[in-house]
Each structure stands twice: as structure tokens, then as C-alpha cells.
Amino acid sequence: MDDGAELWAAVRLTVELAVVTTLVLLVIGTPIAWWLARSRAAWKEAVAAVVALPLVLPPTVLGFYALILLGPDGPGGWVAGLFGGRSLAFTFEGLVIGSVLYSLPFVVQPIRNAFESFGPRPLEVAATLRAGPRDAFWSVAVPLARPGFVTGAVLGFAHTVGEFGVVLMIGGGIPGETKVLSVAIYDYVETLQWTKAHMLAGGMLVFAFAVILGMLVLEKRLARRLR
Amino acid sequence: MDDGAELWAAVRLTVELAVVTTLVLLVIGTPIAWWLARSRAAWKEAVAAVVALPLVLPPTVLGFYALILLGPDGPGGWVAGLFGGRSLAFTFEGLVIGSVLYSLPFVVQPIRNAFESFGPRPLEVAATLRAGPRDAFWSVAVPLARPGFVTGAVLGFAHTVGEFGVVLMIGGGIPGETKVLSVAIYDYVETLQWTKAHMLAGGMLVFAFAVILGMLVLEKRLARRLR
Amino acid sequence: RLAIAANFTAAAREIVAAFEAATGHRVVASFGSTGALYTQITQRAPYHVFLAADQVRPALAEREGLAVPGTRFTYATGRLVLFSREPDLVTGEATLRAGTFTKLAVANPITAPYGAAAVEVLRALGIYQTVERRLVLGTNIAQTYQFVETGNAELGLVAASQVAERAGGSRWLVPQSLHSVIAQDAVLLTIGAENPAAVAFLAFLRSGPARAVIARHGYAVAE
Amino acid sequence: MSGPSSIEVRLTGALGTFALAAEFEAPATGIVALVGPSGCGKTTILRCVAGLLRLHGSLRVRGEVWQDDARGIFLPPHARPIGYVFQEPSLFPHLSVRGNLEFGLRRVPSAERRLRLEDVADLLGVSGFLDRDPASLSGGQRQRVAIARALLASPRLLLMDEPLASLDRASKREILPYLEHLRATLDIPTLYVSHSPDEVARLADHLVSIGAGSVRASGPIAEMLTRMDLAREQGADAEAVVDATVTGHDAEFELTALAFSGGTFLVTRTAHPIGQRVRLRVLARDASLTLEHQTGTSILNIFPAVVDEVVTDGASQTVRLDVGGTPLLARITRKSGATLGIEPGRPVHVQVKAVALVD
Amino acid sequence: MSGPSSIEVRLTGALGTFALAAEFEAPATGIVALVGPSGCGKTTILRCVAGLLRLHGSLRVRGEVWQDDARGIFLPPHARPIGYVFQEPSLFPHLSVRGNLEFGLRRVPSAERRLRLEDVADLLGVSGFLDRDPASLSGGQRQRVAIARALLASPRLLLMDEPLASLDRASKREILPYLEHLRATLDIPTLYVSHSPDEVARLADHLVSIGAGSVRASGPIAEMLTRMDLAREQGADAEAVVDATVTGHDAEFELTALAFSGGTFLVTRTAHPIGQRVRLRVLARDASLTLEHQTGTSILNIFPAVVDEVVTDGASQTVRLDVGGTPLLARITRKSGATLGIEPGRPVHVQVKAVALVD
């Protein structure tokens, strides 16, 4: 496989992984954040702390545990078995699971804060205007928490693009399948191909800058438009 | 140096690094967050995106650039020169700089959101009650943004404890000086000493859980006490 | 599919290209630290051939039934170089003995074979005690080299393969007698046992052209 | 009064150190005013009725059980067909004014919608800024949007917490008739918290007086207003309401004649057809007493009456009069009382300086 | 009026589509009421005076220049010695009630403090919950805390945006005299936005009437109230103020005699010493006209007067009277006007049913 094609595959994969992971993070993180914001359970802070824990482990170590989890002897293998595979490791799905696990706190905490910041009144108003809990969640809580979602998405996205310890461990850096850009840069740096590494890093920065700036600006625009 | 003592040194160093980094993060992140929240400059979102960028680089790559920055050819070397050294790399200060750079977005974004969430009114009220900008910042903005500070601190702390790519790169793994726990676990995993790795990882998790839970619970307590 | 130790990346790419051109087989190579690759292999990573940076893990794989017994061989032997980017700093053994540097970069002796070898060298020269406090450890040999290349450490004991194509600086090729052999073993993994391409690649690795490439990259090639 | 056309509230509970034990029953056909001093629990009661706060007890509105702890029933707020105007406007900051108005409207099945956005917006004077951001509105403008929003939810019970407090008189003058009109045409019963006696007398059909967490008195407005124990507290603000029938219009002077059991009031001309029943409001301080029927006065409305009861309160007296069967209150000085010899049974003439038409 | 004891406001600018061009000058010695319809720009003016909003123009308070764009002067809000009661209470949610009260107090050098926390808290009825969280207060309680907080900042100019709107009458009755007292003793000039004519007549010394972004009229309260163009708009709510002197007390009937240029009012006894100057307020609708001086009436205050001016407005007439040099307004029906032959120059008797003492 030639270098250019491999690089392109890595770019595609990185974008895909970051986008899918960010979406999954929002989908999973939102209900957790909502529960943390609304529940009165005394132990909810313990749950909040647990959500932050994967961060504490070095990525390769986390990757190691994730590998065991996803591998043939873990639940991941069992799930994979249902689809005729033997392991979720070394697959795109596995990468997404690992990245999600690792970036979850970046998404949960900001969204939780956003949910808490507007207090109970807007939801009370929504209820008196016939909006059931689900309706009020979508029509009031989510739009009001927009800054939290954007922060969560930006951090989740950036962290997923940059992360490579977990990804390398779970994915194995298989070109075109699990070899993302961060792994590619890592390879360049490790093999002393610094010019290539610089260029790739520069490209990544420019790309990520564009995406993140886009998210941030879009948020402010939306804030104005929706009103 | 025997294993137990080295481990203890690593524990102490990790805690020190995480605590110092978190404090520095708050000190540096707060003014940036404040500026982002209050400024009307059109390009402030670009600054916000730039702050998030270090995240996008794989830690080892970031570490590599940090090495150049801290080294004899970069500003770090110049600063070190003032104190008779040749580089800030391989020093505790260097580790702090690297960790701060890498965790900054986790601190800036949540605090910024918190500053934005309470709107202009409380600061207006403070101004009519004779509080100058600095006074109002400390007596109104900061207390009202407490949830953002806690989130920033939790994420920054956890990320610093777990981060090892950058630390590994900048620190040079000098036992007792720059060898933190995450590096120690990595060593165990690499040398297939999994039982030790498990134990250490478990210990780290318990410790971090306690610290994070403490921060979260303290915040809610404080919220009640201060009123 | 190959799992290749990161320090061998540059040479491996050339060899893979040559192999593909010669045989028409398609090769997918993953690079990583030997430890990480091995961990993945224990989790049934879809690798067929394992080119490690040490001898321990291929042997372990063999013992654990992850590799095909008897397929293990040493494909390259690393050489240590004392290197500095400053032109006149390294003059030879004397540079180490003089100890006028503030930081000496070596790979982590616990995790990296080059690191272990470097410590052996220092001990053999009888200066380990004196320089111990000035050592900085790279996680792997690549990082160790970065410490030196960025000037953060004045000099370091790095792999000869890393500076083989680098002009400038000053260097001293450490005699092999000062440390045990840094042998890198390759092994056919159980998953790849039935894969003719995998078997063919291992054969190619022993062939003349491959050995030439390996040697050119600064490795000693085992007999 | 119990049954399908009443509102029954029975609540006990505590908020911190504040204990509420409120029990009252009011007709679910007009406007029920909740009055009482600051912090007595008015908002708390509304919140319970809305289902936003759950205290112990039961709530029944027009025969529907909204809460009954004995039977474990608690209807969640969104299932209660209410419209709530909060004490603070509480507009959604992420929606435009139009978005706020449509929020409730959209959630009502179109068959049940009783008002059109344009009409309500016009009447509340908010059509000029439908596309603005609520944050850019003035206090009064926000409040009007909040009222419009609640109305557009086509509620079957309106809860209004001092809805007009932040409005100027001109706005009130436009909105009050509209609320009255809604009460009359749409039959939306309303729990109405107000500090303004004007509003209460004008709008309310039933008055619930609350003091420090419990109901002090509850009853139809006419009865409540002339109850001497309560009137006394009101002092100069005591008042009576008179039900009357339109009997004629005077085109020249633009006056309307309204007959009641004790005579005929002449008031500024109204548009009511002859025969229609209307309500008048007479403040105690607008009624003066004379022994003779006086002439040559600018006061048009003078009726013979008999003194019913006199309560002295410092330098003032509140006098309840029987005006041909209709109770009226007059507030006079004790000096006047002594000079004129005001005592129960004494025939007098009551001069009513000002009278306000309710509805 | 210009100079060290006046407030001069000159502002132009736009908020979105709303254009403000306000210019007025008022004495900086009493209470200046800002009145006008919802959305006319009252809050905007207060915000500019506070320095929270910067429009174009100049602001001068008691000779100090707070803003002067021509000279590039703009004093930041925290440097202006104001106390601002916002239209919404806006308490700090992170501080207890006490913390809120102390916020401004602490920031005033102790030498400049003019009020004690305990006194203000007592008077505003908030001492009962000093240690509570503002979120647990009722609407009226929050508003009272906000007023107390502004007062405790020992301002040299008070800005109050409908401070009493959310309060019940009982609270108002306690707070109004206190505000009057402060005005009298501490000499804190106040810009006071209000929708309540009662409050305005009672408190204001100067009235600024605002309409859609510009000042319609500005002047001393007595003059403003009897200006016929303005009185007409007020309709039944038109009123006059009368300055009088306490001349005696009647112990038996608990009355106080107040002499003014046109006669002597008898009012419910007050505690004022003989000789003190006081202000009375007479609503147009509380004044009726007779041709003869009538007796045998419960109305105590009857004065000879001469009709000055008559304005007809549908079925009603507003009559300005000259009562021995003091202007008074009477609101009568057109029918009465015709019957009595009310026209300028006509001598009549004015019967004042109710009179309120201001201060």
C-alpha cells in the first residue's frame, strides 16, 4: 500500500472516528448529564466521579483494559459473537467504544453544568404549557443547554482526534481500518520522519481548528437565529 | 533505589503534579475564560478554538513539540538559562508546563460557560453596589461560576493524573523527579507485570475517585453553606 | 498482516515494499511498541507475523501457544551509538568517562532492550553510579533519540539505526562487547500459520536483499 | 357549591419553617381572587394547584381530581389544563416572542384551541415585537407576553400571580376588560393573586383572604366586601358591589341609568344594551351621608338609606347602610357621625360621588 | 434650577428599533417620579443614569458630571454613588439575605454609612429571614430585600424602578412612610419609576412624564397635576396637591386642622406638631361641587371656590377651581355641569370627600 493512499485512509478514518465518537458521546452523555443534573439521589456525585475515572488511567492502560473488555474473553467478544465476529477489538466499532469511554467526562460534565445553570423555572413553565417531560427536555432543556453541548462536542471531538494511546491499543493501527491520523503522526515521530510529522500535525491542527471554530461560531449564530 | 521507595516517590510526584497543575490551570484558565465570556471581539472564538487545539495533537507529538519549546533552542531553554540550566525538560516545572498546556481546554471551556450562564445582571447589580470590576469578579462572578470551576478542576486533575504521553516525553522518567504513577503503570504493562499494573491502576482509581468525589461533594456543600 | 516494533519501521517499510514487488502479496503493517503489540496479540489481534524489538515476547508468544513453535528467529541485531547533535562533543568512550554533560538520555532499561543494553555499557565502563543521577529515560529508543535531537539532553545512547542516515553531530559506535546482544526476533503467529504470504514474508526477511536493507539501516544482521 | 363547578383546595405542608394549611372551596365559574400580605402563601397555593409543588392534601377542579393523597392521585403539571402567569414573567430566553406564544398553543389540539395568536397578541399589545428576543423587552412588555402565552394554552383553569403588577394604568385599562371579556365568553375560571383592591373589586366573583399560611375568609365578593370585620381592616379602602340592570341611556349627557333595589344610578354612558345585568363598585370613601336629600350638588347619585351598623375605628367610622335591600358602605369621620347622629336604624341619604362599572 | 442641586439628563440613542431622546432637569432634593406607558423608556433612562448603559449625551447630578460625551467623560457605574432597585429583585443567589444586604454596605466607607442594617431590615420587614436563601423568599419579600440592599449602599442618588409594584397594600403602607422619612431626613434624591398614581402623588416632588422615548412634560408635582392637558388624560384619576400648615388638633374627634390659602381642612388626626407644613392630596373624583354651602352632610371639608377652567371629555368634565389661590381639580358629569351651570368665573362650593396627607 502506498504512503499517500494510507494517509488518505487515515484522514478519512480519523474524521469518521471523531464524528461518530462525538455523536455517540452526545447520545450517551446527555441522558447521564440529565440524570446527574436532576436526580436527588445522594450517591449521584459518586456516579459523576466514576464517569470521570477513565481519565485517570494512562491511555495505554485504559486501552489495555478496554482490550480485555472488548476481546474474545470479555463482553465485547460475546457481542461480537452475535454478529459472527470474535472480538470488538481491532474494529472501528471497538475504536468508537474506547474513545467514547475515554472522552465521556468531557461531555457529561459540561452538559450537566449547562442543565443545572438555568434552574427549574423554564421546565416548570414548559410543564404549565402542556409539555410533558420528554417534550420539555427537547424543546426547553436541550436548547437552553446549548453552550454545554458545544463545549462537550468540542472537547470530545478534539480529544478523540488527538487521542492515540487507547486507539492504538484497541485498534492496532491497521491501515485503512483502525489506523487514524494520530497513530500515523506517532509513527512518523517514532521513525524520525519529522518533516512528515510536522506537516501532518500542521494539517491536523488546521483541520481541527476549522471544525472547532465552526462549532463555536455556529453555536453563537444559532443562538441568535433561534430567538 | 528499591521498588517500594520508587513507587512512593511516584505517588508523591503524581499528587504534587496533579495538584500544582490544577492550580496553575485555574489561575491561567480563569482570565482566559473570563475574557472569552465577556469580550465582544469577533475573533474571540478563534482564540477559543486555539486553546482547544493542543488536545488535537497526540500526546507524544505534543510532547515532542513541547521538548523543542522547553529545550535549549526554545524559550524554555532561555528561561532555564537564567537559572543556570539548559532546558526546562526533565524538570518538575517542565512537567507542569506540559500538563497545563494539554489540559487547558478542559478548564477554560467549562469556566467560560459558567461565566456566560448567569448573564449580565449580577455584575450590573454589583456595580450599582460600588463593586469595581475586580471586586465584582471575585465577589460575584467567581462564586456564581463555581460549578464551572469544579468541572474544570475535576477534568484538569483527572487528565493530569492519567496523562502520560506528554509527561513521559518531557519528564524523562527520572525516578523521584519526573517519574509519575502513570509512567510506572506503563512500565509494568510493558514488562508484562500485570498484577502489579492492576494493583497500581486500582490504587490510582480509588485515590482519584476519592479526590474527585471530594471536589464534587464539597462544591454542593459549599453551595449550601455559603448561602 | 504484520505487527512490527516501532524502531524497525523505516527498514520494515523498505522491506515490505521490496517483498510486495517481488511476490505480489499485499502486506498490511501495524507499528507499535513491542509491549502493546504483544498485548494485542494475546487478545487475538489479527496479526500474522510479529517482528518484535526483543527476544522475550516472541518467545513468550511461542510458549503461550500464540505463535507457531520453531518459526522464531533473530532478524536484526541492534547497535548502540553514543550520539550528540553537537559536532565535537562525542569523541569516544572518554566522553562518557569525563562526565561533563548534564543529561544523558538512554531508553528505559525496564521496558526497552536498548535501555537495558545502555545500562550494561555504563556498568561495564564502571561509571553507572556516577552518571545515574544524570540519566533521562525515554520510554522507547525513539523518544530517547528525540531527547538528544532536540538538545534537551546533550547526548544519549541511541540505536545506530536512528542515526545511520543522519549527517552531522558526533558519535561513537559502542563496541558490542560492552553489552549483551540486542536481538530482535520475528515469529509466525498462530493466526497466520495457514497464510502463505506470512510464511513467504518470514522467508523473505532472511533473504539477501532484506538483510542488505537491514544492515543499511544500522543493524547488525545475525548469521 | 361542591361538585362539578367548583374548585376545592385542601393543602397542608411546610416549606422550611413556613407552614401552610389552606382549605377553601370556590365556584369554578368566575374569577377567584387570592389576597393576603406578602409571604402569606399565595404563590405557594398556585404552585400546588399547578402541580409544580406537591404538598399534602387534595385538589379538585370542576369535578376532576388533580390530587388526592388518600387515593394516591397526583396529576403531573403538564396533564393539568392550566395556564399559569408566574409572578415573574419567566419567558423562554431561547425563543422569540412568537416562539413563546406558540409554545403552549402548539401543544393544544387544534380542536381545543379557543383563541387565535393574532387576536391575543393584538389585545395585549405585543404584536409589535413578535420577532424580538424576550431579553430586549421592557418589564411590562414581558409581562404582557407572559399573559398572552398563558391564555393561548387554552386553559380550563387560569392561574395568575399578580399579572398586572408591573403594568401602567393605560395597559391595565386595556387588559382588564379583556380578561373580563374572557371570563364572560370563554368561561375560564381563574385563580387570581392581586394586591390591588381595584383589580379585585373589578374582576373577582369570589374572594379568598389568606393570612400567614391559612385561609382567613372565603366567600362571594359582595358578601366579603361588606363583612364588617373585614371592611374595618380595609379602612378607607372598604367597598361594596351592587348588582344592577341597565334601564336606559341619556344621549345628551351621555349617561346610562342602572336600576338596583335601592334606586337608580346614573353613570358615564356605557355600551350595554337595556336589560343587561351589570355590577357596580362603590368605595366606602366615595359615599357620604346627609340627613336631607340635598339639591344643587354635582353629585348625581343620592339614595335614601337606613343605617345598619356602625364600626368606629379611631377618627373614622365605617357605616353599613341598607339601600332598599342592597348593602353599601360609607366611610365618614367620627365627628360627622356625631354631628349627624349616625346610629343603627337612623334614616339618611347616601350620596355616591363615584361609581365604577365592573364589566 | 441648574447647578449643584439639580439632576440634568440629556440622552439620545437607540436600542434596536427603539429611539430614545430624553432631556429633563429636575431638582436633586426630593423624589422625581418618572411615569409613562409600558415600554416608553423609563428603565432605559435609569440604566443610563446608573451607567449600566451608555447612550449619547450628558448626565449631571448635583453638579457632578457623570457623563459628558463632548468632554469624553463617563463615570463607570461602580464609581457613581447610587442605589438601584431593579425592576426585578435581582438578588445575588449565592449570598444569603444578609449577604445581599451587606454587599453594598461593606463597600461604603464606614464614615459615609448613613443607615444601619438592623434598622433598615426591621423597617422593610426582612429581619425574619436574614439567614435564608433568596430563592426561598416570596416575590414581595425579595423585593423588600432589594430595596433594603439599595438603601444600605448609602446612595447619594436612589434609582427605583417600580419598587413597590409587587407589594401588598399593608407592606406599602409601611414602606412608603419610611421612604418619605428617608427623603426628609437623609436628603437622598430619588428617581422613582412608578405606575401607581397613589405613590406618585404621595411621594413625588417633581414629575417627569415620558412617552415613547421622549420627555412629554416635566415640572413640580403641583403644577404638573393641575395642568389641564395632562389632567384630562388622567380622567377620573386627576388630582391636585395642596400645601398646608397644621393649626390644631381636636382630641375628642381625633381630627387635625390644616390651614391652606383657601380655608382649613379637617383630617384624621396626625402626629404633626402645630406649625408644621404638610402636603395634602385631593383626587378630582373626591371633589364635588355645590352652588350653596350645604349643611347636614358627612362631608367636613367644604370651601368656597371659583371655577377657573372646564374641560369636557365625553360624559365627564374636569373643572379647575381656584380655592383662595390654591388650584384644585373636580371631576363631575357633564349633566351636573349643565345643571349647575359650571363655567369659568362661576362661584361654587367644593366639597372634598376624602383627602390624603402626604408625609
Ligand SMILES: Nc1ncnc2c1ncn2[C@@H]1O[C@H](COP(=O)(O)OP(=O)(O)OP(=O)(O)O)[C@@H](O)[C@H]1O
Ligand atoms: N434590542 C432592542 N430592539 C428593539 N427595541 C428594544 C431593544 N431593547 C429595548 N427595546 C425597547 O426599548 C423600549 C424601552 O424599554 P424600557 O425597558 O426602558 O421600557 P420601560 O419604560 O421601562 O417599560 P416598562 O414600564 O414596561 O418596564 C421598549 O419598548 C423595548 O421594547
Ligand SMILES: Nc1ncnc2c1ncn2[C@@H]1O[C@H](COP(=O)(O)OP(=O)(O)OP(=O)(O)O)[C@@H](O)[C@H]1O
Ligand atoms: N425553604 C423555605 N424555608 C422557609 N420559608 C420558606 C421557604 N420557601 C418558602 N418559604 C416561605 O413561604 C412563604 C410563602 O411564600 P409565597 O411565595 O407563597 O408567598 P406569597 O403569598 O406569594 O407572597 P408575595 O405576595 O410576596 O409573593 C414565604 O413567607 C416564604 O418566605
Ligand SMILES: [Mg+2]
Ligand atoms: Mg408570591
Ligand SMILES: [Mg+2]
Ligand atoms: Mg421598565
